[in-house]
Amino acid sequence: MTAQYTEIYALNESSLTMVFGNTISEDLAEKVLLFDRAIHAAPFEGFMTTIPAYATLTVCYDPKIVFNTLPGAESGYEKVARYLSTLTVGTLKQQNNRRKMAIPVCYGGEFGPDLDLVAAHCNLNREELISIHSAARYMVYMIGFVPGFAYMGGMDKRLATPRKEQPQSNVSAGSVGIAGGQTGIYSLDIPGGWQIIGQTPLRLFDAARPEPSLLKAGDELSFIPVSVKEFYSLLS
Known part of the structure; x- marks a missing residue:
């Protein structure tokens, strides 16, 4: 399945934040973590790290590398956001491998x-x-x-x-x-x-x-x- 976030916005020139909801719950946290795993499994050029939180996931990247490697003429933020919108995310049953x-x-x-x-x-x-x-x-x-x-x-x-x-x-x-x-x-x-x-x-x-x-x-x-x-x- 594809992205389940409800909003995405630029946090600064080298990171963006995806919003998955506005509550604190285990189900919502699982959605954040599933997407987090998907990014780490298929990182884009310039990807640096992620910061999962209760209902959001922040993605940090090198804007220069992103601009020079991801296709398109958009800004670095727009290129990463477009990439994330097409990312395939597994199901909870497939990836429920908590430590x-x-x-x-x-x-x-x-x-x-x-x-x-x-x-x-x-x-x-x-x-x-x-x-x-x-x-x-x-x-x-x-x-x-x-x-x-x-x-x-x-x-x-x-x-x-x-x-x-x-x-x-x-x-x-x-x-x-x-x-x-x-x-x-x-x-x-x-x-x-x-x-x-x-x-x-x-x-x-x-x-x-x-x-x-x-x-x-x-x-x-x-x-x-x-x-x-x-x-x-x-x-x-």
Whole structure:
């Protein structure tokens, strides 16, 4: 099938953005990721990279190479947009090859200082909250905010909790938080306003790695509760 986006526009002289909808949902995220895979499978001359988000896909390219190699007399943007409009995109059944990852998390205590607050807000006890949070299957919709920070869908609605009224000046890398109806993992030591319920010993972002971000859009995650002792044994 061909493109399923609803709008396309030039972002700047070296990138354009395709819009696939205006909601946050797994179905819409799949559409974005299917098109992302299609571009990488059949890149045009001058293609550089893509940036998938909740409902959009930004395509970055070298305008000079595009203008000199793609046929037609249009601008670089128009040439790329025309190419993308003819790109064949596979079906979800054909390309549903999500990478599955298990993320260890030590819940509560020094690693999850807001666990009891979230549990009280949700009328749950600590064990129920941990059980519900770790039982779900999560999909990474996008990486953003800071390098390596994963925005995920799939959290049980029973755990929805507002952000902090006053953000913390520093949240430790690896902290697992809840904000509204979403859960996420802090990839760096940064200020933040999510309710922190646990922490993973895994390093979400490391600029020295060949692929600095541990997670990427389209990954499927599950959280595995671990003890404090296991947390320190898994530190990376």
